Amino acid sequence: MKRLIASVVFIFAVSICYTQSVYVRGYVVDSSNNSLDAINVVQKGTSHGTVTNEKGYFELPILLTGADTLVFFGVGYKDRFKILPKHIDKSLTINVVLQRDTTLLRIVDISAIQKTKGSTVGIDTKVLRLTPDAVGGIESLVKMQLGVSSTNEMSSQYSVRGGSFDENSVYVNSIEVYRPLLIRSSQQEGLSIINPDLVGKVNFSAGGFPAKYGDKMSSVLDIEYKKPEKFEGNFTAGFIGVSAYVGNNSGKLSMTHGIRYKSNQYLLSDKLKLKNGKAIFKGLDTKGDFNNSFVDYQTFINYNFTKKWTASFLGNVSQNLYNFVPKSRKVQFGTATMQREFNVNFMGSEKDKFTTFFGAISLDYKPLNHTELKLTVSAFNTYESERYDLIGAYSLSDVRVEGSGERKTELLGSGVFHEHARNSLMATVFNVAHSGRTPLWKSTLEWGVSAGREIVADKIREYERRDSSQYSLPHDGQEIRMIYNLTSNNSINSLRLQAYLQQVYRLTMLKADWTFNIGIRANYWGFNDEWLISPRLNITIDPKESKANNRDLIFRLAAGIYYQSLFYKEIRQTFNDDLGNTHIAINRDIKAQRSGHLMAGMDYYFRLWHRPFKFTTELYYKPADRIIPYSVDNVRVRYAGENQAVAYTAGIDLKLFGEFVPGVDSWVSLSYMSSKEDIVRIGNDMSGDHYSVFTNKGMYLGEVYPSYIPRSNEQRYSVSLFFQDYMPNYPQYKLNLKLVWADGLPFGPPRTERYKAVYRAKPYRRVDIGVSREFIAGRDKLLNKQRYVKNLSLHLDLLNLFDIKNESSHYWVSDVSGIQWAVPNYLTNFMVNFRVSVGF
Incomplete structure (x- = not known):
């Protein structure tokens, strides 16, 4: 150090x-x-x-x-x-x-902080390149927004107010994008579908969003790629990856191209080993040979035929290769005086491949100044392959530290496991959409219709065999069975129709400026022949009298019915045959999950130390029914495959945003929530989740109904801080600090009843610090002789500064007494990343 x-x-x-x-x-x-x-x-x-x-x-x-x-x-x-x-x-x-020049006829009022209208807020992407982060995508900024949480720094996935990542919509240029379906760990995930170099505008809503956004229950991330006004480019290289971007505008034709390469081998493996074999920077607990690469190319091309007609193309090709040959694993957990030690020696390897293609052609027509019409044709295709054969000999030991410091080790259990998978999935989505907007009296009318075809097919063959103390588990003395196995050979070919209509009114009454966004959305899925109707309302109130003393207040209200439009992951239902083998069947009787959104918020704009600040408060309540319960293992979400539960989520979010340091934005946010679900139906059993209670002598005492239990993404509290600073006499030297402290997620033994998932992982705590030095042409001597380089910046990121061991998931193992132990799978340790960025 x-x-x-x-x-x-x-x-x-x-x-x-x-x-x-x-x-x-x-x-x-x-x-x-x-x-x-x-x-x-x-x-x-x-x-x-x-x-x-x-x-x-x-x-x-x-x-x-x-x-x-x-x-x-x-x-x-x-x-x-x-x-x-x-x-x-x-x-x-x-x-x-x-002072104003009264001789001029036109005077423009300028605000220090852009006011939030409705439930959607803008995200400033300028701080992205300064943000210390292991992933480095747009999602690193999203995770610091109100109501958003994440407990895995290697993943771009996030949870919004207790929902799963599948409940978040992501749009790029008004086109909804998809993510791979088979990914089960953050190490496999690779690059985000959003290329930050191409991003021009970002809007985000954590709930109560208007009708033009699709049928998801939690949030919307709306990305708009930029159209360069002249030639520009950027090149960034670091220990984790490399990216290059170039854009140009020749009048009628503008285009951007971006290519990225990433390898998380630097994050996963040990670095700078000493002569005694110890590493200065430690990787994950599982040691081995990581050979993975993630490559992505994206382009956005625009051509203006006339002032009224414009055509554009958005394209993306990506490939994720994850190859891993594990050798050993050593995990220590427990207290300082009573520790458990889990050791594994491996044989075998894992080879995964994810290939994705996406393309969209749009035609825009502006018959009048404020009237816009758009026609878009898009296609998405993914092929995913997951193959592994891993054999591990493990031991679980009890390590006690005596008062003298002597360590005593007692073997609690040992065994061998064999994990095998041959999984593949192919998905193709075609879509044709029309949207438009036009002024109508004192309002703006927006509409859209789309039709799509979804084709998905999978073949799943995976199992785990475990031998403990020379007995195959589970052991009945008669047959050799797998502790876990799963097979699937299913496909769907379905039609999806969508439409929305919304109108935005602006008027002045009751000494305030009012904005009403009233809309309705319809969705039909041919797979289960289900229609979804979703009415939505957003109201923004800007009182005129609150502007006294340069203090502004804005109130926001939102209400609506939101559905989680089903896709392939939610409709897969598991069942066991007579031999105890687990299979996946497609449930055609399943219905879309449904949730109500009730939200009230307030933005308070004020000046402190002659600098602008904004304090935001949001209260929300989301009752839900027809819930499909799920469990989370690392980043894989496994659904029950049927509507079993009712649920609710309620909470409050607080955020203070402003210039704690002159000229740069910082913020701190605090969230508290409760998200619970009650299993009221399992198959044909309408009594829901329950279990029988017996005495030690076997006497039946009755049934216990667990009622409401924590949902899988319930984080009861979270605190996040993003702080920017610079050296007083040398502002080109910058410091950025990111802090997260969040409640641990609920978890339980694998493949058991939901009511048993009531344990809590340790709180997620992490501090990242980035320091940077920026050189600008015309200001710094270093670039005086460079004709083409506009800026050069050096970044040093100290990731997980305090080397806190955070948990991503748990591996369950039994000792000789049959007691199960949850062995934590830890995330990354303290790491240093260096980046160089050159702008042209």
Whole structure:
């Protein structure tokens, strides 16, 4: 660690030698203390200057030329001059107030923080490249939004207010995208479907979203890829992966291309081993040869035939290869004085392959200034293959530490397991969609219709055989059986129809500005011949009287009925034959899960220390029925395959957002929730989940009904912090801190009744810190001779700074007494990642 800190200090010291600039920084506001952007700040007598950002903030390196006056000017405001101290030798802060120029006819009001209208909020993607993260995708920003949680830093999956990842819709350019279906661990997951280099705009809703978004019960992530105005490019390389992006605009034709490569071998394996065999940076507990690669290419092309007609193409090709040859595993868990130790020696290997193709062609027509019509044809195809044969000889020991420090080990159990799988899945989705929008009286009318064909086929052959103390488990003294086996050979070919209609009204009444978003959505799936009708309402209230003292309040209300439109994963139902073998059948009587959304929120905009802040509060209640229970193992979600439960989710989210440090945004959020479900039906048994109770002598005492139990993604509390800072005299040196502390997820023994999943994993705790140095052409000497390089940034990320062992899942093993122990599968340890990014 001392060498690491010394290296960081050395990098920064060397970088400081490149620039010893004196900076002037501060804010520009109007007479009402509103932040002003696009205000020019120029050193008088030179062409050297800058402009304020959307928060009114500026910083300008001063040229030591004798010119000691700054000029502030902008459209609609009178010029302002500020005289600097003579012989300035250190950076200073200046805050300036500009007066309106009353000779101009048009005056534009500018807000410091963009106000949230409705249940959808925008996400600033500028901080993404500075965010320390093991994955590094857009999802790393989504995980820090209100109501969002994640307990696996290697995965791009996230849970929103107690829902599974399958309950989250993701749109790219108004087209819903799909993810692989067979992935069972975060190590296999690879790259996110969203390329952050191509992203221009991001909107997110954690519930109560309008009717134009699809039938999912939890959230919507709406991505819009950018259209470059001129040639631009970027290249990023680090220990975890490499990405390159290029974009250009030649008038009628604009295009972007992005390619990414990632290998999580750096995160999974040991690094910098010493002579004694110990590693400075430890990988996962399972040691072996990781040989995996994840490659992705995406393009977005636009062509403007005329001012009214535009065609576009969105394409994506990706391939994930995961090859792993495990050798050994050693896990220690328990308390400091009473530990359990789990050891495994492996034979065998795993080879997985996921290949995905996606393409969409859109035709846009604008017959009038504010009328838009769109026709989109899209296709998605995925082929997934999972193959492994793993044999492991394991032992479970009790390790006791005596007062003298002596370790005593007692063997609790040993055995051999054999895990085998030959799984494959193919899915193809075709879709044709039309959407449009137009002004209608004092409102905006939006509509859409689509028709799609979904084809899915899978072949599943997997089993686990376990031998413990020379007995095959489960042991009945007569037959040799597998502890687990599963077979499937199913396919579906179904039609899906969707339509929505929504109208947005804006009016002024009761001393406030009101916005109403009223909509309805319909969905038909031919597989189970089911129609879904989903009415939705969003109301935003902006009181005029609350603007006194430059403090604004906005109230938001949302209500609606939301369905979880079924796909292949939810309809697979398991059953056992006479020999105890487990098979998967397709349940054609299943219905879509249904939930009501009731949400009330408030945004409070205020200024503190002459800087903008926003405090957000949201209360929500989501009753649900026709629930399909599921269990979570790492990132794999296994559904019961039938409507068995009723449920509810209720909670509160709090978030403080603003400039804790001048010119950069930081935020802290706190969430508390309760998410419970009650199994009221299992097959034809309408009594639901229950079990019999007997005395020690076998006397029957009665039935126990567990009633409501925690849902699989219930995180009762979570706290997250994202903080940005920079060196006072050298703002090009930046620091970013990300902190997460969240409740552990419920879990239980595998392949048992849901009411037994009442244990809790340890709380998920993690701190990541990133430090960076940015060089900009025209400001830093390093790039003075570079014609094509616009900026260069160096990033050093310290991941899991305190080396906390977080749990992703559990492996259950029995001792000689038949007692089952949950052996934790730990996530990544402390790791260092270095990145270089070059902008063109």
